[in-house]
Amino acid sequence: MSSTLxxxxxxxxxxxxLLAPTLLGLAIGVFGSVLAxxxxxxxxxxxxxxxxxxxxxxxxxxxxDRMFSVALVNTTLFSLIYVPLTLAIGFAVACLMNRHIRGIxxxxxxxxxxxxxxPTAVGLLWSWIFAQDQGVLNSFITAFGGNPVNxxxxxxxxxxxxxxNVWGAIGEGMIVFLAGLQAIPRExxxxxxxxxxxAWQRLVxxxxxxxxxxxxxxxxxxxxxxxxxFDYIYMLTRLSNGNxxxxxxxxxxYRTGFRFFRMGDAAAQAVVLxxxxxxxxxxxxxxxxxxxxxx
Amino acid sequence: xxxxxxxxxxxxxxxTLLLAGGIIMVAPFIWMVSTSLKLPADQYSRSLxxxxxxxxxxxxxxxxxxxxxxxxxxxxxxxxxxxxxxxxCSMGAFIFAVTRFRGRDALxxxxxxxxxxxxxxxxxxQFILFKWLGLYGTQVPMYLPSFLGGxxxxxxxxxxxxxxxxxxxxxxxxxxASLLTIYWRIYLPLAKPALxxxxxxxxxxxxxxxxxxxxxxxxxxxxxxxxxGLALLQQQYAGKWTLxxxxxxxxxxxxxxxxxxxxxxFIEGISMSGFK
Numbered sequence: 001m002s003s004t005l006x007x008x009x010x011x012x013x014x015x016x017x018l019l020a021p022t023l024l025g026l027a028i029g030v031f032g033s034v035l036a037x038x039x040x041x042x043x044x045x046x047x048x049x050x051x052x053x054x055x056x057x058x059x060x061x062x063x064x065d066r067m068f069s070v071a072l073v074n075t076t077l078f079s080l081i082y083v084p085l086t087l088a089i090g091f092a093v094a095c096l097m098n099r100h101i102r103g104i105x106x107x108x109x110x111x112x113x114x115x116x117x118x119p120t121a122v123g124l125l126w127s128w129i130f131a132q133d134q135g136v137l138n139s140f141i142t143a144f145g146g147n148p149v150n151x152x153x154x155x156x157x158x159x160x161x162x163x164x165n166v167w168g169a170i171g172e173g174m175i176v177f178l179a180g181l182q183a184i185p186r187e188x189x190x191x192x193x194x195x196x197x198x199a200w201q202r203l204v205x206x207x208x209x210x211x212x213x214x215x216x217x218x219x220x221x222x223x224x225x226x227x228x229x230f231d232y233i234y235m236l237t238r239l240s241n242g243n244x245x246x247x248x249x250x251x252x253x254y255r256t257g258f259r260f261f262r263m264g265d266a267a268a269q270a271v272v273l274x275x276x277x278x279x280x281x282x283x284x285x286x287x288x289x290x291x292x293x294x295x
Numbered sequence: 296x297x298x299x300x301x302x303x304x305x306x307x308x309x310x311t312l313l314l315a316g317g318i319i320m321v322a323p324f325i326w327m328v329s330t331s332l333k334l335p336a337d338q339y340s341r342s343l344x345x346x347x348x349x350x351x352x353x354x355x356x357x358x359x360x361x362x363x364x365x366x367x368x369x370x371x372x373x374x375x376x377x378x379x380x381x382x383x384c385s386m387g388a389f390i391f392a393v394t395r396f397r398g399r400d401a402l403x404x405x406x407x408x409x410x411x412x413x414x415x416x417x418x419x420x421q422f423i424l425f426k427w428l429g430l431y432g433t434q435v436p437m438y439l440p441s442f443l444g445g446x447x448x449x450x451x452x453x454x455x456x457x458x459x460x461x462x463x464x465x466x467x468x469x470x471x472a473s474l475l476t477i478y479w480r481i482y483l484p485l486a487k488p489a490l491x492x493x494x495x496x497x498x499x500x501x502x503x504x505x506x507x508x509x510x511x512x513x514x515x516x517x518x519x520x521x522x523x524g525l526a527l528l529q530q531q532y533a534g535k536w537t538l539x540x541x542x543x544x545x546x547x548x549x550x551x552x553x554x555x556x557x558x559x560x561f562i563e564g565i566s567m568s569g570f571k
Contacts, residue, residue, distance in 0.1 A: 003461055004395045005468065014474035015394055022387035022406065025443030029417065030409045036420035047423070093316060096309040107310075109558060110317035113324065116554045116561060117547040118503045120522035124529055125327050125543050128536050134339040136326055143341055167320065175562055199305070228413055231505045231522075240530060250506070253415045258510045263419060270416040281411045 034274075041267035048261075058268035067243075068269055071252040074158070078248065079226035081162050082169075086222050087215060089166065090173025095207070097174065098181045108178075112171040119168060123235025126164045127152070130236065152236060157246045164232045169225070173218055180214035181207070216288045223280045227273065230254070249273045324547075331540035338536045352541035359532070361516050362545065365524040369502055372437045372520060376501040377494050379441035384448030385490065389478045391449065392456035393464055403453075410446045414506065422510060434518060436511045441501070448493050455489035456482055492564040495557070499550065521546045 041058050045051040062068055097108060114122060129136040130151035138148040151160045184207065192202045230250040237246040242259060244251050253273065257266025330338060331352050333345040340346055356362060391403050425436045463485075464477045472480070483490070505522040512519035516527065528542055554561050 003457075005393055005461065005464055006395070011394075011474050015390060015396065018386040018474065018478060019390045021383035021442060022390075022444035022449060025383075025440075025445065026402075026405060026409070029421075029440060029443045030412055033417035033420045034412060037416050040419060047426070093313070096313050099306055099309055101306055101310060104310075104313075105558070107313045107317050108562075109555070110320050112554070112558075112562065113321060113551065116499065116550050117324075118522060118525075118550070120503070120505045120525050121543045121546040122323070124525050124539055125323050127529065128330065128540065129323055129326065131536075139339060139341055167323075170320070224411065224413070228415070231503070234505065234509075235526065235529065238526075238530075240533075250413075250415055254506070254509065257419055258422065258513075263423070267419050270413075270419060274413055274416045277411055277413055 037267045037270055040263055041271050043264045045263045046261045047263060054264055058264045059272075061265070062268060062272065065252075065256075065265065067247050067255065068249075068252050071247040071249050072272075074246055075227055075229070075249045077158055078162060078165075078229060079223060081158070082165055082226045082229075083219065083222045085162065085166050086169045086173055087218060090170050090218070091177050091211070091215070093170060093174045094177035094181055095203070097178055108174070111174055114168045115171040119231035120235055122168065123164070123232040126232070127236050130160055152245065154245065157237060161229075161233055161236060161246055164236065165226075165229060168232060169222070173222070176218055177211065177214055180211050184210045212291055213288070216284055216291070220281055220284045223284070224277055227277055227280070249276075327540045327543055330536055331544050333537050335535065335537050352537045353545070356538050356541045356545070359538070360524060360528060360542075362524070362542065364517055365519060365521045366545075368434065368518065369520040369522075372434055373498050373501040376438040376441035377497040379438060380445060380448050380497040381490055381494055383442055383444040384493070385452050385483060385486070386478065387444045387449045388452035388456055389482050392453045393461070393477070393482070394474070406446045406449060410450075418507075418510065425511070431511060432515065432518065434512065437504075437507055437520070438501070441497070448497065451493055452486065452489055455486050459485050488563075492560050495553075495561055495564040502550065 042054055042056065043051050044054040044058070093111060097104060132138060132148065132150050132152065135151070137151065142148055149156060151157070188206050188210075189202060192206050197205065228250050229248050233244070233246060233248055234251065237244045239245060242255070244255075247255070249269065250273070253266050253269045256262050256269060325343070329343050329345060332348055332350070333340060334347050334349050334351070337346050387406075391399065421436070421440070422431075425431055430436055459482060463481055467477050467481055503522065504520075505526070508520045508523045509526070512523060514523075514527070516524060519527075525539075525542060525546060528539060532538055
């Protein structure tokens with residue numbers, strides 16, 4: 001018995017028709033576009049004057065591009081804090097949620113609320129909370145006799161941006177981890193109990209090993225998200241002149257390409273961003289393979 | 296300690312911690328509602344209950360910006376994009392799940408690889424193309440790419456299609472049904488739960504998309520979507536928090552209400568992104 005239909009000669013046309021959007025999407029939407037960006041990164045073009053060959057100068061000038069280099073540092077620092085924090089909190093919340101208590105789905109909904117809310121709208125909401133001049137947080141801090149914090153100023157902005165992004169992502173991680181936790185056979189826990197394992201030992205020796213695939217997967221996703229962080233940060237850090245106090249890589253691509261129309265430079269930046277994401281993904285896959293082999 | 300007592304103690308600790316966490320999660324929303332109901336003069340008041348209740352902000356926000364136009368634009372674009380994604384992803388998913396042809400697995404692998412290609416690298420030439428076609432400043436670039444399938448939806452629906460017994464398709468074929476008929480008459484109707492979950496995901500993705508809207512519809516309030524509208528509002532009415540919070544509430548309310556009604560489907564839609 002086969003799990004697919006036997007191919008028939010007369011059905012080529014139907015098959016191609018159904019597959020056409022996907023083929024077009026792959027050819028034009030993804031690979032064609034990636035190649036075009038790659039090619040464009042070796043030219044200078046402002047979409048008005050004729051396009052000019054630039055060699056590798058768009059790449060060699062990247063370290064001297066102030067917005068881009070700041071963005072690279074910002075995005076890396078942001079990811080380094082954001083990814084482990086999101087994973088840890090999401091995992092902890094999922095572990096706490098993984099119980100049979102009546103009404104717990106109500107609590108689950110609370111954690112999920114930010115996930116279904118428009119990041120732009122919520123970003124605007126957080127800009128009110130973080131506002132320096134009598135914003136919500138500062139207003140309470142001064143009421144309790146503290147000094148107002150410049151949440152969106154250069155010293156603290158990294159942490160403020162992390163807080164908002166983690167807050168927005170906990171729910172998603174929680175749901176993915178919860179699905180993983182519920183797939184662990186209960187007998188494993190029973191057996192561990194019989195052997196006298198404490199709650200902590202059960203977590204380390206039963207739960208964690210079973211959750212490695214989920215954790216890795218969510219790790220890859222969070223890293224990709226982190227390097228593409230844009231919406232919240234756009235709403236929290238944009239200045240009235242359109243610059244940002246905390247530019248990220250995506251913000252830099254956006255400004256360079258779609259505000260300044262330096263298409264070649266923007267293309268080079270997008271290529272670098274893609275390479276970073278690809279490297280991280282491959283790195284995660286390699287580690288997971290190693291882990292999988294040992295387990 | 297007995298097993299039962301241990302469990303109860305665990306439950307109490309868990310619920311307490313979760314309740315504390317849950318309050319932190321909703322606190323910003325609660326303050327948003329509160330601010331939106333205050334008079335502009337009271338916006339810095341630390342009282343959660345507005346000193347004087349007012350709905351004026353909800354009235355004023357409609358007069359300073361064409362909120363209904365932007366709501367309609369967002370809704371229209373999201374509905375068309377969702378339709379495009381449902382249609383074209385399910386078509387591809389059906390082929391990958393049900394048929395066999397040379398290069399199928401390689402093609403599917405290629406499709407999966409595109410999951411790690413960030414939007415930014417494909418956007419630049421697409422922007423140039425749309426501009427060349429004279430579609431810059433129109434809503435077409437916001438939904439047209441949704442009609443070209445996509446790795447995420449195709450993968451998701453293929454997984455679901457694979458759970459449908461192939462014998463159904465074989466029997467239909469003996470009765471003379473074409474691939475198209477089998478797809479439309481058998482697979483689509485049977486995959487309603489998966490389609491619903493993916494529809495929610497696709498709708499939210501489009502509804503929330505700030506980046507694409509900033510690129511193609513950056514400034515015209517008549518054609519642009521809600522996210523860009525909020526960004527423009529933030530700049531033009533800086534410091535008018537009561538107005539801004541009313542606008543924020545109006546833009547998050549529809550999806551939150553839908554979520555509270557169809558929690559199960561929403562959560563399925565998101566957890567499917569965990570690729571079980």
